[in-house]
Amino acid sequence: MMNHGCVFCNSLGGELLWQNDLCRIVLVDDPNYVGFCRVILNKHVKEMTDLSDAERLHLMQITFKVEQVLRDVLQPTKINLASLGNKTPHIHWHVIPRFETDIHFPETIWSVEVRQTNKPNIVGLFAILKTKLAEALV
Numbered sequence: 001m002m003n004h005g006c007v008f009c010n011s012l013g014g015e016l017l018w019q020n021d022l023c024r025i026v027l028v029d030d031p032n033y034v035g036f037c038r039v040i041l042n043k044h045v046k047e048m049t050d051l052s053d054a055e056r057l058h059l060m061q062i063t064f065k066v067e068q069v070l071r072d073v074l075q076p077t078k079i080n081l082a083s084l085g086n087k088t089p090h091i092h093w094h095v096i097p098r099f100e101t102d103i104h105f106p107e108t109i110w111s112v113e114v115r116q117t118n119k120p121n122i123v124g125l126f127a128i129l130k131t132k133l134a135e136a137l138v
């Protein structure tokens, strides 16, 4: 199943950290949000309830592993776990480490900015996350 107008059918949606037959984990290139990951289903499916029970459970297990790895590596103030899909109705979970100092906190990352901040830059984060996810998702 593929939809030619869909960004997640036509691109990885970020820098590839891990994948299996069901889904992939990518690191999103957003300078304001270090460690922002997406878990993207590999096929074009709109709603979680369109999946089989086994697929849905597996997808969420992987998503929570991403959350745990991000917590371990970044110690964020909060994890935001979000699934919207209004613009891109292809199942994907945003896993977003949030910090009290980020440009929107405590609002959503899609809200109006509430402050300017210096962007944290973590050298080697992609490699660290890739290694930790490979260990967590065996």
Ligand SMILES: [Zn+2]
Residues within 6 Å of the ligand: 002, 003, 006, 007, 008, 009, 010, 043, 044, 045, 089, 090
């Ligand atoms: Zn799609």
